[in-house]
Amino acid sequence: MSENTLVSLTVALDVMGGDHGPLITLPAAKLAVETLPNLHLVLCGDEAIIQSHLNTLQLSNHPQLSIQHASETISMDEKPAIALRCKKDSSMRAALNLVRDDQAQACVSAGNTGALLAIAHFVLKMIPGVERPALITHLPLSDGNSHVFMLDLGANVFCNSDTLFQFALMGSVMAEQVDGIKEPKVALLNMGEEDIKGSDHIKQTAALLTASPYINYAGFIEGNDIFSGKADVIVCDGFVGNVALKTCEGVAKMVMDKVKKIVNESPFTRFLGVLLNPTLKKILKRLNPDQYNGASLLGLRGIVVKSHGNANSTAFYNAILEAVKEVERQVPEKIKNKVELGLIKRS
Amino acid sequence: MSENTLVSLTVALDVMGGDHGPLITLPAAKLAVETLPNLHLVLCGDEAIIQSHLNTLQLSNHPQLSIQHASETISMDEKPAIALRCKKDSSMRAALNLVRDDQAQACVSAGNTGALLAIAHFVLKMIPGVERPALITHLPLSDGNSHVFMLDLGANVFCNSDTLFQFALMGSVMAEQVDGIKEPKVALLNMGEEDIKGSDHIKQTAALLTASPYINYAGFIEGNDIFSGKADVIVCDGFVGNVALKTCEGVAKMVMDKVKKIVNESPFTRFLGVLLNPTLKKILKRLNPDQYNGASLLGLRGIVVKSHGNANSTAFYNAILEAVKEVERQVPEKIKNKVELGLIKRS
Numbered sequence: 001m002s003e004n005t006l007v008s009l010t011v012a013l014d015v016m017g018g019d020h021g022p023l024i025t026l027p028a029a030k031l032a033v034e035t036l037p038n039l040h041l042v043l044c045g046d047e048a049i050i051q052s053h054l055n056t057l058q059l060s061n062h063p064q065l066s067i068q069h070a071s072e073t074i075s076m077d078e079k080p081a082i083a084l085r086c087k088k089d090s091s092m093r094a095a096l097n098l099v100r101d102d103q104a105q106a107c108v109s110a111g112n113t114g115a116l117l118a119i120a121h122f123v124l125k126m127i128p129g130v131e132r133p134a135l136i137t138h139l140p141l142s143d144g145n146s147h148v149f150m151l152d153l154g155a156n157v158f159c160n161s162d163t164l165f166q167f168a169l170m171g172s173v174m175a176e177q178v179d180g181i182k183e184p185k186v187a188l189l190n191m192g193e194e195d196i197k198g199s200d201h202i203k204q205t206a207a208l209l210t211a212s213p214y215i216n217y218a219g220f221i222e223g224n225d226i227f228s229g230k231a232d233v234i235v236c237d238g239f240v241g242n243v244a245l246k247t248c249e250g251v252a253k254m255v256m257d258k259v260k261k262i263v264n265e266s267p268f269t270r271f272l273g274v275l276l277n278p279t280l281k282k283i284l285k286r287l288n289p290d291q292y293n294g295a296s297l298l299g300l301r302g303i304v305v306k307s308h309g310n311a312n313s314t315a316f317y318n319a320i321l322e323a324v325k326e327v328e329r330q331v332p333e334k335i336k337n338k339v340e341l342g343l344i345k346r347s
Numbered sequence: 348m349s350e351n352t353l354v355s356l357t358v359a360l361d362v363m364g365g366d367h368g369p370l371i372t373l374p375a376a377k378l379a380v381e382t383l384p385n386l387h388l389v390l391c392g393d394e395a396i397i398q399s400h401l402n403t404l405q406l407s408n409h410p411q412l413s414i415q416h417a418s419e420t421i422s423m424d425e426k427p428a429i430a431l432r433c434k435k436d437s438s439m440r441a442a443l444n445l446v447r448d449d450q451a452q453a454c455v456s457a458g459n460t461g462a463l464l465a466i467a468h469f470v471l472k473m474i475p476g477v478e479r480p481a482l483i484t485h486l487p488l489s490d491g492n493s494h495v496f497m498l499d500l501g502a503n504v505f506c507n508s509d510t511l512f513q514f515a516l517m518g519s520v521m522a523e524q525v526d527g528i529k530e531p532k533v534a535l536l537n538m539g540e541e542d543i544k545g546s547d548h549i550k551q552t553a554a555l556l557t558a559s560p561y562i563n564y565a566g567f568i569e570g571n572d573i574f575s576g577k578a579d580v581i582v583c584d585g586f587v588g589n590v591a592l593k594t595c596e597g598v599a600k601m602v603m604d605k606v607k608k609i610v611n612e613s614p615f616t617r618f619l620g621v622l623l624n625p626t627l628k629k630i631l632k633r634l635n636p637d638q639y640n641g642a643s644l645l646g647l648r649g650i651v652v653k654s655h656g657n658a659n660s661t662a663f664y665n666a667i668l669e670a671v672k673e674v675e676r677q678v679p680e681k682i683k684n685k686v687e688l689g690l691i692k693r694s
Contacts, residue, residue, distance in 0.1 A: 077541075079543070140601075141601075142600070142601045142604040142605065144605060144608060154538050154539075157538065157545060157546045158546055189590060191501050191504065191585065191586050191589035191590065192501075192589075194424075196426070198504060198586070199504045199505055199586065222589075222590075222593045223589070223590045223591065223592065223593030223594035223595075223596065223597055224593040224594070224596040224597040224600065225597060226594060226597045227597050227598070227600070227601040228597070228600075236590075238538065239538050239545070239546065239587065240586065240587055240590050242538035242539075242569075242570070243536060243538065243569075243570045243583075243587050243590065243591050244570065244590050244591065244594045245570065246569045246570030246571040247570035247571070247573060247591045247594045247595060247598075248570075248594060248598050249570065249571040250570055250571040250572060250573045250574050250575070251574070251594075251595050251598040251599065252598065252602075253489070253571065253574070253575075254487075254488075254489045254574040255599075255602060257489040258489065258491060261491060
């Protein structure tokens with residue numbers, strides 16, 4: 001860890017969220033406080049349930065853990081508007097309230113994505129100049145050493161050119177701060193690389209990006225180049241981003257299924273499979289990034305990391321580490337500065 | 348081949364199109380006439396060049412081949428509108444004219460996609476009731492035995508709900524006729540499976556599909572389920588379809604690159620790689636379907652198959668076979684009937 005981690009920091013966890021709730025969030029919390037001695041976690045949810053799990057995990061009265069009681073849990077299929085209006089004492093909202101009140105520097109949840117977006121938007125509010133929150137994650141590149149950040153991944157169905165421009169500014173900050181890339185190359189996902197390709201709002205966004213001195217604009221990029229390293233940040237609307245990301249997951253699963261089938265054909269190929277499967281699995285697992293390390297909500301006045309609903313404790317632990325990294329790198333402050341600069345220059 | 352192939356059939360080839368022109372289209376033509384004794388191919392392009400290649404291939408005066416001279420070639424980066432207006436004696440247009448004039452039952456080209464769409468639309472016209480041509484291809488399913496058809500793959504940036512409904516009718520016909528699937532399951536690609544997800548035009552399309560007795564509507568599908576077999580036909584607009592398809596290609600390439608890297612780490616893994624690479628390559632190659640078997644333009648009054656610009660002779664040969672299959676199964680006639688039924692029921 002960097003030297004910054006020596007400064008104490010606090011992260012609020014939505015313990016009850018996700019498909020498995022405390023069964024995965026609390027073992028992840030245990031691992032996190034064991035790994036990071038300067039980390040304090042506030043466990044938000046039903047106190048009795050949390051206490052009982054902490055006893056089992058031999059974590060009662062752990063100095064790095066405290067509990068924030070919340071009587072309600074938002075289910076995975078609950079409508080976001082209902083969750084926002086009717087569940088004011090939910091574990092998710094309690095965690096977000098702590099961030100709003102400066103009692104925690106970040107929140108991590110594996111709960112209902114729509115509800116998290118709606119409540120985070122309502123509770124934390126947007127950074128001035130950013131109209132909509134965006135979901136961002138990073139994907140592995142072919143070279144095996146670096147990443148590409150992609151946003152939006154489904155927070156917004158359709159985005160106009162102003163929103164996409166703001167996403168480009170925010171994505172640049174993530175690549176700079178989280179991955180340490182200087183002047184990250186920002187590309188727009190499109191159905192062709194030529195200037196004449198794509199819809200009008202994509203072309204308008206391209207014009208905004210070309211004109212901005214705060215963006216290192218690399219032009220249009222196609223789906224087959226997502227992993228090639230042509231871009232450090234890929235910007236698209238939530239519908240397209242969501243389809244692209246989930247398609248990666250689908251391809252990864254299909255390749256694994258087919259390899260398994262081939263491998264089971266004879267004792268000899270079974271032997272080969274035993275040797276090669278773990279490596280393949282590792283590659284393909286990383287193509288399912290929200291399961292692997294969570295996705296961040298950008299544009300809010302606070303750090304919110306969304307772990308996959310079906311996350312296991314390792315994935316939830318990775319999401320906590322992601323939140324810690326964003327706290328250390330002061331991502332919301334850096335976004336605020338970049339957006340101010342980017343928008344002043346335009347107006 | 349089915350017994351239908353005993354009936355003589357004629358396919359027009361744009362010999363000059365694609366990155367490699369006659370160097371790949373003519374070896375593919377040779378393979379096709381050798382495989383299908385009832386197939387006649389009209390080779391469209393510069394007669395002198397074609398003749399010289401035929402001599403090299405020992406195909407001069409072959410009874411199954413004839414030449415249609417065309418003095419112009421459309422380059423891969425030519426603007427579609429310019430190609431349509433200014434290159435009236437192109438090899439591509441000559442091939443499409445033959446289909447229009449009933450001198451060929453299908454056309455195959457590896458040329459400029461935009462130009463092919465524009466010229467095919469102008470020369471062949473649309474089937475009544477279909478507003479826009481769509482690009483369709485089939486992808487392999489996880490089970491290894493069957494396919495899923497996906498459209499549109501980039502002929503149209505944005506499609507309204509009427510157009511998507513027509514695409515669903517056309518995709519159903521392809522799955523029925525080409526793959527022999529009775530009442531194929533048609534799904535709409537979306538960013539979630541729940542009814543509330545997605546844009547308004549996606550929801551409107553869902554309502555049209557639910558109401559139609561001519562569509563076996565299977566609901567929304569997400570990117571991770573493209574290969575799962577939940578759908579036989581997946582409908583989306585050209586922007587999203589293009590990104591999804593090219594993302595598959597990108598993932599396939601990345602997995603191969605990473606496997607190669609791992610395999611080269613030691614002599615032992617190199618040995619494993621030699622054994623497993625061909626199988627992996629086979630799986631991943633099929634994720635690049637337009638390179639593998641071409642994509643078809645649907646909705647026109649004639650059969651047009653687009654082979655990849657960078658196709659090799661095997662891929663171009665596969666595209667010819669695809670065209671032959673669509674002729675045998677009378678795809679445009681079946682689409683005409685289905686669209687008539689589907690639209691009458693709606694009005």
